[in-house]
Amino acid sequence: MTPQQIDLVQTSFKKVVPIAGTAADLFYGRLFEIAPQVRSMFPDDLADQKKKLMAMLGTAVAGLSHLDTLVPAVQALGRRHAGYGVKAQHYAPVGSALLWTLEKGLGEAFTPEVKDAWATAYIVLSTTMMNAATEKPMAA
Ligand code: HEM
Numbered sequence: 001m002t003p004q005q006i007d008l009v010q011t012s013f014k015k016v017v018p019i020a021g022t023a024a025d026l027f028y029g030r031l032f033e034i035a036p037q038v039r040s041m042f043p044d045d046l047a048d049q050k051k052k053l054m055a056m057l058g059t060a061v062a063g064l065s066h067l068d069t070l071v072p073a074v075q076a077l078g079r080r081h082a083g084y085g086v087k088a089q090h091y092a093p094v095g096s097a098l099l100w101t102l103e104k105g106l107g108e109a110f111t112p113e114v115k116d117a118w119a120t121a122y123i124v125l126s127t128t129m130m131n132a133a134t135e136k137p138m139a140a
Helices: 003-034 036-041 047-083 088-109 112-134
Strands: none
Touching: 003 036, 003 047, 003 088, 003 112, 036 088, 047 112, 088 112
């Protein structure tokens, strides 16, 4: 990611923070519409999940400026996701629901540059998660 893209993601995320609750509702509504098969992986009550997702996104967004320290946490997140039953093919609908949510939440502030910057950030995070999930643990 370029420093300018990191700046665009961080600046636009600040505009999502005040509407985090709505953004989380939009996100899960959209995700379960485009990928109904993932609904059963989540608990019936999504309240805690919504808070965790927005908190993690906030951490990830802040961490883009110092990726080296963020990577181990994202790898661990990816390994936990494998335990939730998440497979590589599930990352695309989640990314698409995220971009859709940002478009709804940011309106005109969601310029093509902001969209590109978020798409790149999601690719960096999701690739790191997927790679960590498929790596074999080291033999003892
Ligand atoms: C950049 C991508 C993603 C981020 C930042 C993210 C973030 C999180 C966080 C913070 C949690 C809380 C539990 C934990 O920390 O281990 C979580 C749980 C979970 N995530 Fe993700 N996630 C991502 C991608 C996905 C994808 C692609 C799926 C596939 C459908 C998914 C499905 C789940 C499920 C099923 C849980 C557990 C729900 C539960 O039992 O409480 N996530 N995610």
